[in-house]
Amino acid sequence: MNYALMILITMIGISSSIRIQGVAVKGKLICGGKPWRNAKIKLYDIDTNPGDPDDLLDEKFSDKDGEFQLDGTTRELTPIDPVLYIYHDCNDGIRPCQKKITIVIPKKFIHTGTPSEWMDLGVMNLELIYPDQDRSCYH
Template sequence: MRSIYYLVFSTSLIFLTAETHVLTVKGHLQCAEYPASAVTVKLWKNSEKSIIDDTHSDKQGNFQLSADTIEKDYTPYIVVYHDCDDGVKPGQRKLKFQIPKYYIGSESAFDLGSFNLETRVKHNEERQKHVDRRRREFVVVERKKTTPNVFEMHYCYYALLIAITIGHSLAFRLQGVAVKGKLTCGGKPWKNAKVKLYDIDTNPGDSDDLLDEKYTDKNGEFRVDGTTREMTPIDPVLYIYHDCEDSIKPCQKRITLTIPKKFIHFGQATAWMDIGTLSLETGFPEQDRSCYH
């Protein structure tokens, strides 16, 4: 019995005397120009199986999380669950941000910045929903064989060709999008980061259209606005290239942000998509690198 008491006492003493490492993260969430309040924010250690803190954003959209762990070598994540710009879809949008490990045990808090939840980060969103798919039923109708009228066929063919040509030329309407924001690294403005605005074309043989490109100014701010002509609604994407906390690795990190279609304008920007203040220290799952841009 004494050995059991001794084992329990020794184990407790180890936990009491072990060095702990504090991790504090904070940030501000908004949806468009409004504070995103009552949004669930969780702090993960490596994965969803280990939640070390959770909270909700306040009325101003601010949040703060803190965890005190014995383990120091782990990968921390901020996970945000929200309904911003989500319509009436089931479930919630789920955003995951990786926090640099050097903030574990640091006296400084990691600041996510002021993030606009309208922004969609490529490969960084998850969703759980059930989709029912029904097979289409095809009815086979037996047709009687008739002798084709050559004159009518040619007439219909040329009429259809002319209609398509006219409609095609008229359908190429002018479209564009305008995006602005601020980039930081370590809490300081990140200047001279290249920002490119593209229309992604998914049709075979149709290359992506560069709408605009700029560099962030001394305050880390940028504004890009450009147009192109397309038949269908454009698919605007913002690329951010940077070296924040990247040591001497070749090429540059590239962040891909998908711009909501509601910001598409027809020649003159009526509303700017504001991504907010984005901390480039933040890690994004599936973030790639670019050498030629």
């Protein structure tokens, strides 16, 4: 009986230390000076531990004005590692797959359930080549 009680107390302690964490990101996408609609945008928590898959926090498409807002949370023991992916075909012709922009979200934008501060990317011109830009067929 004491073993069961010790396990229960340990489990309660571990579960109470797992906290809700999230990020909120917004911005506007343009291509050729015009709003870029229907770009797929995904917000992830990247998990580096083997066997622990990355957590999708939120996923949306840019609207008719090229604007987007993503806000998502997950439960983690350690601080999350938020990353934003933007998939698009701006100035891409008929090339296969889509361009993929990766943006690492600074830790200062991590919130505990309700966003206290949104990371505002401002207006992003998709005609530019961004650091860590590549191509993706699977998203």
